[in-house]
Amino acid sequence: MHPDCERILLTEQQLKTRIKEVAELVNKDFADKTPIIVSILKGSVIFCADLIRSLTMPVELEFMVVSSYGSGTVSSGKLKIKKDVERNIDGKDIIIVEDIIDSGFTLANLKALLLERGAKSVKIVTLLNKVARREYDIVPDYNCFDIEDEFVIGYGLDYNEIYRSLPYIGILKRSVYES
Numbered sequence: 517m518h519p520d521c522e523r524i525l526l527t528e529q530q531l532k533t534r535i536k537e538v539a540e541l542v543n544k545d546f547a548d549k550t551p552i553i554v555s556i557l558k559g560s561v562i563f564c565a566d567l568i569r570s571l572t573m574p575v576e577l578e579f580m581v582v583s584s585y586g587s588g589t590v591s592s593g594k595l596k597i598k599k600d601v602e603r604n605i606d607g608k609d610i611i612i613v614e615d616i617i618d619s620g621f622t623l624a625n626l627k628a629l630l631l632e633r634g635a636k637s638v639k640i641v642t643l644l645n646k647v648a649r650r651e652y653d654i655v656p657d658y659n660c661f662d663i664e665d666e667f668v669i670g671y672g673l674d675y676n677e678i679y680r681s682l683p684y685i686g687i688l689k690r691s692v693y694e695s
């Protein structure tokens with residue numbers, strides 16, 4: 517375990533098993549469709565790579581960079597689109613793939629934006645869901661794990677851009693961000 521981790525919350529094996537289960541749900545619901553997967557960079561990239569390899573229907577893959585967090589551990593300000601999808605989404609079925617829903621700010625705004633652009637449907641798949649932190653009215657259509665209000669790292673999730681490459685989800689030691 518990384519020395520900055522308080523403890524491991526989700527092991528590699530737990531992640532793998534649950535992501536397969538959730539992919540099966542998506543497979544059922546989208547069997548006859550060709551959805552556009554919108555992976556929210558950078559946090560969702562590892563989850564998305566694992567998830568889509570268990571999907572059985574044809575998919576297109578797009579990326580967006582939106583900012584809500586700065587370098588810290590508390591949500592801030594407005595949604596900024598730093599990188600947009602590269603095709604017209606009018607009439608398309610969209611599946612947003614996100615690492616974690618915290619306040620819900622990012623996804624509430626992003627979902628509204630994609631619908632405004634004429635998407636036929638917008639579904640949300642999230643790896644982690646911090647239910648206790650919710651401030652915006654957003655419910656994921658597919659959720660791998662509900663977690664407590666702890667700052668987590670690994671499997672794509674960062675603190676100050678570090679720890680994304682850990683193969684598990686760990687709880688970051690408070691001393692790392694409180695010092």
Ligand code: IMP
Pocket residue numbers: 559584585591614615616617618619620621622623666667668669673674675
């Ligand atoms: P929201 O807009 O408040 O829902 O924030 C969602 C974004 O905040 C996620 O996509 C993450 O980038 C970031 N975030 C929230 N909680 C954590 C965490 O515990 N670890 C790492 N990033 C987090």
Ligand code: MG
Pocket residue numbers: 556557558559560615616
């Ligand atoms: Mg993110």
